[in-house]
Amino acid sequence: MQTIATTPNIDMLIASGSPVAIGVSGGKDSQASALATFSHLDRIGHTGPRLLIHADLGSVEWDDSHRICHELACHLGVELQTVRRKSGGLMERWEARWLSSVERYQSLSTVTLVPCWSTPAMRFCTSELKTHVIIAALKRRFPAQRIINVTGVRRAESAARAKATIASADAGGRIWTWRPIVDWSEAEVFATIDRSGLLPHPAYRQFCMSRVSCRFCIMSSLADLAAAAAQPEAHHLYRRMVALEARSTFAFQGSRWLGDVAPHLLDEEGRAALARGKAAAVARVAAETRITKPMLYVKGWPQRMLSNEEADLLAHVRQEVSHSLGFACRFLDRESIHARYAELIAANNSIKLAEVA
Structure with a gap:
């Protein structure tokens, strides 16, 4: 049996009967993490509530993902709670992000077009559609309690995750994220699933995929x-x-x-x-690419007025982009761009003054 990673803080919370919620996606790591965590909790006599929680991402999910989560919950004899983002799944988020990008570009609320897709450096697909909705649901379910939120993150997965700690707390110390299989290998993960008598997601052995998350993932090979x-x-x-x-x-x-x-x-x-x-x-x-760095906004706001030459350059760029993408843009000449920058700078200054007051 593989050894799980833990910390004194996690041990203390378990001993006090804190709720333990294990995030499951249908993928191998969350499946193995749930199996290993339940075995550990049984062995040390945890008496608090336990559940599996699944964030449904909508149409991007594999058909079998929820089934795998349900079978895991039945095997462990625990409830599976499914949560969703109220304003739609990940595909809807990408599409809405593009509409917002177009609107912001047309109104010169951004200098360059913003991509619609999440990226490895900007994984709002995880933060907004998984982490946020799961944490919110757990806080509602267990008010005024400290909660252990278990994830299947492993250091071997990527360079970024190699820095993952065993456990970490949120700012208020109410939600503790625990990564019990952080040091496991992929072989150990599959061995744990196989020993349980459960089957891993068919995408691994039937579809021959190396990882299972969304059907098409920004991290996929x-x-x-x-x-x-x-x-x-x-x-x-x-x-x-x-x-x-x-x-x-x-x-x-x-x-x-x-x-x-x-x-x-x-x-x-x-x-x-x-x-x-x-x-x-x-x-x-x-x-x-003709736009210079000093012309870009910082945190969504212009930092200074443009020179006439810069305003002319931005006007030409906006004309070309608008023509290429079929946009009905405003602010396509020097005078209107200067006026828009002045308006935005004044609005930003008003916000700063209100914050100080």
Whole structure:
């Protein structure tokens, strides 16, 4: 049996009967983490409430993910609580982010277009749709209690996760995030699942994917993207995501277009739209690279007025981007850009004065 990692603070909370909630996604790490944690809690006599909690991301989820979570809950004899973001799943979040980006660009509330997709450096897919909704649900369920929130994070997964600690608390010390299998290998994870008599998600051994999260994940390798696209259940989502690539002119993974992974799944119009999107992306990047760093906003606000030359440059860039993407933009000449910058600077100064007062 693999040894789990723990800390004195976690041990103290367990001994005091604090609630233990294990986040499960249907993936192997959360499955193994739940099995190992329950075994440990049984062994040391934990008497507090326990549950599994799953954040449903909507249409991006694999069909089998909820089933795997449900089977795990039945095996452990515990409740599975499913939570969701009220304003929609991850696909809806990406689409809404693009609409917001367009609106902000048209009104010159941003100098360059903001990508619609989450990225490895900006994983709002995890923070907004998983962590936030899970923590909020746990606080409502266990008011005024300190809660142990278990995750299946492992250091071997990535360079970023190599820095993960065994446990950490939020600012108020109410939510303790515990990573009991942080030092496990992938082999140890699968061995724990196999020993339990449960099966891991079919995406691993049937679809031949190396990781299971969303059907198409921003962290996926090319091989995983291709394996996902080969599954019929993913075809509708694939076309929807490629359509967003095409109209936003932003590739799903930076320089890697999801539309290039399985173009045979697109109809003639879908392939034509993607080609137009790629051409518009080239024009957008060529135009926006002329914008200098001092012209960019800081935390959403301009820091100074532009010179006439800078205003002219920004006007030309906005004209080119608007034409390439078919936007109905305002602020396309020197005078209107100067006026808009003055308006934004005044608004920001008013906010700062109100904060001081």
